[in-house]
Amino acid sequence: MNHPHPPPSDPLHTLRVQADREGLARCLAWSVTACAHLGLGNEDSHALRLAVEEACTNIVAHGYPAHAPGPLSLAFVVPEPGWVEARIGDQARPFHPDEATEPDVQASADERAVGGLGWFFIKQVMTEVGYRSTPQGNCLRLRRRL
Numbered sequence: 001m002n003h004p005h006p007p008p009s010d011p012l013h014t015l016r017v018q019a020d021r022e023g024l025a026r027c028l029a030w031s032v033t034a035c036a037h038l039g040l041g042n043e044d045s046h047a048l049r050l051a052v053e054e055a056c057t058n059i060v061a062h063g064y065p066a067h068a069p070g071p072l073s074l075a076f077v078v079p080e081p082g083w084v085e086a087r088i089g090d091q092a093r094p095f096h097p098d099e100a101t102e103p104d105v106q107a108s109a110d111e112r113a114v115g116g117l118g119w120f121f122i123k124q125v126m127t128e129v130g131y132r133s134t135p136q137g138n139c140l141r142l143r144r145r146l
Contacts, residue, residue: 009032019060019072027056027074031086034076036085044146047125052086053140054097054118063092071137079143083127094133097122097140 015030017023020040031052035045056072064070073089097119122142123129 014073014075016071016073019056019069019092021060021062022070023072024056024060027072028053030074038076038078040084040146044084044144048084048086048142048144051122051126051144052088054122055086055088055140055142058095058118059088059090059092063090063095082146084144084146086142088142089137091137094138096131096133097129098131 015027017026019131029051030047040048052074056074059072060069071089073087075087076082077085077087081087125144126142127145128141128143130143132139
């Protein structure tokens with residue numbers, strides 16, 4: 001039986017780019033390709049692409065000094081049937097998603113503090129968000145139950 005999902009824990013090709021605008025564009029294009037390869041439905045595909053775009057944008061915009069972007073990697077994996085996971089790696093300064101300021105989504109745009117809205121959306125569309133920082137770099141896992 002031909003199944004569109006790779007075997008569990010078998011990552012799809014890992015994309016490695018510089019964390020700059022060009023690298024970000026390549027990550028976003030790779031997300032579209034990976035979601036199609038995995039045969040994800042529209043809702044799951046949109047949620048995964050939104051979360052990956054927000055996380056990678058944060059790395060490009062805030063992770064590295066503007067004059068010295070570093071590496072950024074992106075891989076997709078099916079860790080177990082019914083789940084999909086994006087793994088995002090970098091060597092930027094550590095930043096745990098739980099440290100992001102929770103936005104006051106009830107406040108008007110004029111009253112709301114800047115920042116934190118992207119992580120809020122990621123946590124809304126992903127089932128699990130995992131992060132770890134080691135001397136080798138940071139790894140963000142964005143998991144979604146299909």
